[in-house]
């Protein structure tokens with residue numbers, strides 16, 4: 001990314017996309033560094049199904065278990081607690097740590113974007129009010145025949 005003194009909105013979106021891409025890569029690396037066996041940890045990208053959700057997918061940690069011969073995975077909050085055992089892949093553990101750091105950056109960015117969106121609505125209301133009060137001052141620009149009118 002090019003270095004700039006301030007982040008524009010386009011850069012924010014680029015950053016958001018970059019974080020998401022890296023999370024997908026982490027999820028793939030975590031998957032590839034482990035055998036599909038009980039205790040294997042996975043990072044899942046989950047679509048919440050809510051309409052207009054701007055922050056899909058939501059990433060979830062899961063651990064595989066053998067449920068009487070059927071594979072299933074259940075949600076976990078702290079994947080590293082499940083990655084402590086000696087036979088756990090050190091590369092998978094590294095990828096989990098990387099993913100956790102990226103998830104933390106993403107969560108902070110989402111919080112900032114959410115705050116900005118809320119403020120944008122307030123700014124739009126103020127702009128609308130300003131136009132309602134004084135917008136007629138700009139009519140001269142949209143009405144060429146009537147540029148001498150008050």
Ligand SMILES: [Zn+2]
Nearest residue numbers: 048053055056
């Ligand atoms: Zn969502």
